Amino acid sequence: MESLIRPSLPGDAGAMCMLDAASSAWPWRESQFVHCCAGGDDQRERALLLELDGHLQGFVVFAREFDDGSIYNIVVGVEGRRQGFGLRLLTAAVEALVDTGARRCVLEVRKSNKPARNLYEQLGFHVDGMRRNYYPTPEGREDAILMSLDL
Numbered sequence: 628m629e630s631l632i633r634p635s636l637p638g639d640a641g642a643m644c645m646l647d648a649a650s651s652a653w654p655w656r657e658s659q660f661v662h663c664c665a666g667g668d669d670q671r672e673r674a675l676l677l678e679l680d681g682h683l684q685g686f687v688v689f690a691r692e693f694d695d696g697s698i699y700n701i702v703v704g705v706e707g708r709r710q711g712f713g714l715r716l717l718t719a720a721v722e723a724l725v726d727t728g729a730r731r732c733v734l735e736v737r738k739s740n741k742p743a744r745n746l747y748e749q750l751g752f753h754v755d756g757m758r759r760n761y762y763p764t765p766e767g768r769e770d771a772i773l774m775s776l777d778l
């Protein structure tokens with residue numbers, strides 16, 4: 628089976644939205660995918676897609692913010708998990724940010740999201756701090772963990 632990581636195209640927004648809705652406990656709105664896939668010279672947000680034999684397995688959305696880069700979202704479909712796809716997507720996004728001259732990569736993650744926190748730690752991200760009661764949950768609110776990686 629052949630796997631490939633490629634930049635998003637405008638026509639990818641629908642498939643990304645469907646994968647996210649089926650895979651994430653906190654899915655994005657379709658308009659957010661349309662935005663990050665729009666392309667164009669003034670495009671700040673970018674997305675990379677991982678495909679296996681042409682089928683979407685996961686994606687990462689990231690952006691340059693002043694001197695830093697930021698990971699906005701990373702999702703791998705349920706059936707594709709624990710095969711290293713998340714790590715490959717995150718590595719590709721970090722490399723793309725290095726190419727833009729970013730000095731640091733930052734992100735926020737739900738405190739309860741152990742799979743994602745482990746993934747980030749595996750690539751060398753460390754915890755910088757916490758935003759208390761930042762994310763909504765069905766039961767109330769939960770903390771955001773702030774992480775970063777020097778590039």
Ligand SMILES: CC(C)(COP(=O)(O)OP(=O)(O)OC[C@H]1O[C@@H](n2cnc3c(N)ncnc32)[C@H](O)[C@@H]1OP(=O)(O)O)[C@@H](O)C(=O)NCCC(=O)NCCS
Binds near residue numbers: 702711740745749
């Ligand atoms: C987080 C996510 C992207 C990981 O994708 P993945 O392709 O399964 O990750 P990988 O196979 O590359 O795993 C890399 C490392 O992440 C960690 N990890 C991944 N899934 C894990 C799990 N279920 N439990 C604990 N650690 C996990 C491990 O350290 C793993 O390394 P290992 O397999 O050598 O132990 C995936 O679980 C996902 O899409 N979750 C839902 C969306 C989400 O929460 N995104 C993060 C938003 S901040």
